[in-house]
Amino acid sequence: MWILYLKFFEKLIVKLYIQNVTNYVYRMSIPSFIYYYTEQQMSAKNTIKGFKFNIFFNYFFKLIYSNCMTSIQQNSQVERPQEELKNNNSTSPRDSDSSDSSYDFVKDLNQKSNLKRTPEEDQELLHKYKGKHGLKYQKISNEQRQKLIKQITTTGCTIKNAARDLNINFSTAKAIMQIFRREGRMTKKLKRDKTQSELKKAEILIQGDQQNFKSEVGLTKEEQCQPRQNTVQDNLDTIHFQLVEEQNRNQAILIQQLKTQNLYLQGRANQFQQEKQQLNQNYSYLTIQYNQLQQMVRYAMPQYHQPYLF
Numbered sequence: 538m539w540i541l542y543l544k545f546f547e548k549l550i551v552k553l554y555i556q557n558v559t560n561y562v563y564r565m566s567i568p569s570f571i572y573y574y575t576e577q578q579m580s581a582k583n584t585i586k587g588f589k590f591n592i593f594f595n596y597f598f599k600l601i602y603s604n605c606m607t608s609i610q611q612n613s614q615v616e617r618p619q620e621e622l623k624n625n626n627s628t629s630p631r632d633s634d635s636s637d638s639s640y641d642f643v644k645d646l647n648q649k650s651n652l653k654r655t656p657e658e659d660q661e662l663l664h665k666y667k668g669k670h671g672l673k674y675q676k677i678s679n680e681q682r683q684k685l686i687k688q689i690t691t692t693g694c695t696i697k698n699a700a701r702d703l704n705i706n707f708s709t710a711k712a713i714m715q716i717f718r719r720e721g722r723m724t725k726k727l728k729r730d731k732t733q734s735e736l737k738k739a740e741i742l743i744q745g746d747q748q749n750f751k752s753e754v755g756l757t758k759e760e761q762c763q764p765r766q767n768t769v770q771d772n773l774d775t776i777h778f779q780l781v782e783e784q785n786r787n788q789a790i791l792i793q794q795l796k797t798q799n800l801y802l803q804g805r806a807n808q809f810q811q812e813k814q815q816l817n818q819n820y821s822y823l824t825i826q827y828n829q830l831q832q833m834v835r836y837a838m839p840q841y842h843q844p845y846l847f
Contacts, residue, residue, distance in 0.1 A: 675709040679724045685710055686717050 681703060688699045700710035716722055 674712065675706045677705060677709065681705065682713055682725075683723050685713060686723055689714060 685699055685703055685705060688694065688702070689696060696710050696714055697707055699705075700707050703710075
């Protein structure tokens with residue numbers, strides 16, 4: 538009897554009840570739905586046939602709960618990729634700052650203090666400050682600068698080949714050659730400190746202890762200036778030697794040119810001497826022929842005809 542009752546009750550009420558309860562569940566949260574279920578269960582127990590109806594209601598609740606959970610999972614699976622697309626499309630202001638060409642390193646550096654920044658953020662800021670390939674220019678000595686300039690100016694090779702031979706970055710070598718062509722400078726720019734004029738032999742203006750103190754200060758300043766004076770003198774000597782070597786090199790080139798020109802002129806003088814001898818021989822031969830013709834004319838003409846006087 539109860540089996541028939543259950544089947545009949547399922548056919549008539551299940552569809553309407555499922556629709557009403559599912560709509561109610563979508564409007565409510567899950568805890569409120571559980572509270573709703575307990576209220577229905579207590580009301581069913583208060584009825585006359587509450588025990589049998591409670592068994593049916595438990596079965597019916599499990600069926601509705603499974604349907605509700607499957608629908609909730611489907612809705613969550615549909616909404617999750619939409620939220621991921623929104624998150625991917627929306628970029629952070631940090632990324633927009635890094636992609637922008639007008640990125641201000643100092644502004645970004647001052648946004649966070651050193652205590653709040655992580656090591657990864659420090660590395661990222663340092664990478665932005667240095668650029669994609671690190672620092673652009675290389676630290677080299679004056680000797681390497683002079684070797685580079687001398688190799689390019691004397692041999693005529695390209696900047697790229699000379700930089701490769703001397704293990705120098707191409708950008709550094711290019712900047713050195715631009716400075717050399719623009720300023721004629723082969724060494725680094727010296728930082729010239731503004732020094733006041735110091736008197737080595739101070740006049741005696743103060744008597745007693747003040748005079749002794751002033752003399753001691755003058756001696757210490759003189760001792761400090763001595764190594765500077767030595768370095769300046771060494772630089773002047775090297776510059777003088779370089780100028781003398783350059784003059785000797787130019788004079789050697791001129792002497793070599795004069796030697797080659799002298800050899801060429803000697804050859805031309807010998808050629809002219811030979812031509813002069815040939816002309817003298819031709820002249821003597823022509824004078825002999827002229828005398829012979831003049832004698833033949835004398836014998837052939839009568840005596841009353843006087844020969845033409847040449």
